[in-house]
Amino acid sequence: MDVLMVGGILLLLMMVLLSGGVWIAMTLAICGWVGQAFFTSTAPGKNLFSAFWESNASWELAALPLFIWMGEILFRTKLSEEMFEGLRPWLNRVPGRLMHTTILGCGIFGSVSGSSAATCATISKVALPELMKRGYDEKLALGSLATAGTLGILIPPSITMVVYAVAADASIIRIFLAGFLPGFLLMALFSGYIGWWSLRNPDKVPAADPPSSFLQKIKQSGNLIPCAALIVFICWVLIAGYATATECAAYGVVGSLGLALWSRSLTWQNFKEGLMGTTRTSCMIMFILAGAAFLTKTMAFTGIPRELAEWVDAMHLSPLALISVLVVVYLILGTALDGISMIVLTSAVVLPMIQKAGFDLVWFGIFIVLLVEIAEVTPPVGFNLFVLQNMTGKDSNLIAKAALPFFGCLVVCILLITVFPDIVTFLPDLVMGVDK
Structure with missing residues (x-):
């Protein structure tokens, strides 16, 4: 046949x-x-x-459940909510407002995880409940998360890029470098569509918050510092060559647990729920x-x-x-x-x-x-x-x-x-x- x-x-x-x-x-x-x-x-x-x-x-796949667990910890404690509160004053006047966090989150996390599935699962776990709670359009959120999650294989490091480099006998470093500008271009296209859609459907976007001064924005952005510091640390140890993607995922879990303890939002109950949620998703x-x-x-x-x-x-x-x-x-x-x-x-x-x-x-x-x-x-x-x-x-x-x-x-x-x-x-x- x-x-x-x-x-x-x-x-x-x-x-x-x-x-x-x-x-x-x-x-x-x-x-x-x-x-x-x-x-x-x-x-x-x-x-x-x-x-x-x-x-x-x-060994590379071991990073997947660890990154998912990191997302579960951020989701089940108040860390994800604090992250969105820190971003809110800066995106308040941008068409689409907090919907852009799905693109930013997938772009940043994708550069760490190198996996489309891990990026999609982790950012969805953190962002989707927060967006739904604030009244954003569910279909737009789902569509942006499904496609922006793929940034995990375009923004280096990427397992897919490594496989191609080996198959083509090409320089892995050159292919990694080649992925950055198209990755940023794709993020801009995604965010551009969200802005255009929001201008066309103003009734489906939550109302803007009252204007705030620059100092007020800086004060509110203090909520971003814990999660931002964790992400910067994970990116740094990976880019500097001190750790593999799997080791970075382990650092992310330890760091998110530490931040949750520090913020006094980690309980035995949400720890168990996060662990079970990670097991099911993985x-x-x-x-x-x-x-x-x-x-x-x-x-x-x-x-x-x-x-x-x-x-x-x-x-x-x-x-x-x-x-x-x-x-x-x-x-x-x-x-x-x-x-x-x-x-x-x-x-x-x-x-x-x-x-x-x-x-x-x-x-x-x-x-x-x-x-x-x-x-x-x-x-x-x-x-x-x-x-x-x-x-x-x-x-x-x-x-x-x-x-x-x-x-x-x-x-x-x-x-x-x-x-x-x-x-x-x-x-x-x-x-x-x-x-x-």
Whole structure:
């Protein structure tokens, strides 16, 4: 049977299972099992066990529950509320007001965690209850959190960037540097849309507070100092090379516990609730990761990603047409694969095509990362959609619909770096010199 037809059958099965209310992780695993049992000669049972073990037995993944626990501590004590109170006077006159904290929070936290799932889960846990309590629009909040959470893989350090650098035999440092300006551009696009939406829907934005003097703003910003100091410390030890992302996550947990004790808002009850909430969220994410890993093995055995890449190569397209077709191909792959798998399974065929067409490998790395970000919010396997669905109880399709405008911002960002590639290459060339 044609491999693309196999892909269509598996995609249809996935949509049927998801619409029938089957658990997300189970749906992914079932599709993987069907694909291997009926369309390959490999033994699905053996691959199932290896996929579940390999996907979770990771030192880097240890950072995920720790960062989630940090978010739980901030959420269940008054630290998150104090952080929002400190930001409120400065954002009071900006269209959208505190809604911008979802973008700022994801951008800052993403630079620390390097993980889309950890960023989405942590900032959602802290920001969503505070925004809902203050009367902000829920759909806008969900959409911004789903897409801004992907900043964790664009703003360095990023595991996805490391995987691409290894696959492309490119400089990891250059690719890290290349991610900063597109990351800030994407944050500006997200915040710009929030401001535009707020001006168009003033009745859905809470009323502004009475004007306050500069000294009053400074006094209120004292609430920001504890959390800001913790974030700056985590960023510093990571950038300075004193700690890995996992160690930074551990420092974040210890620091947030210390701040909660210092503010006298940590109780035995909210400590237990935070620990149980962390366990539930972490198990949910890891279970989904395991199911996705098994489905990825199925995709590799069936040869669907390689078939798509070879089909593109056989078309002998112009550079611009090649990039356009690759966007479509990666968007299709993003409906069934996680970002790292997309890179690993297609790099052997795609990267030679890119080099032959004259594209810079560092630029293409950021291009791919942005496509991976889109995959994170693309049904039916949009990972950030699953994270928010399990955290809020909202349907993933509703979250995907709320994320559509921000999805458009991602597309605009891809168009801008394609038309103006210097957005990506300027910083690496400035810091490290032009790569000959």
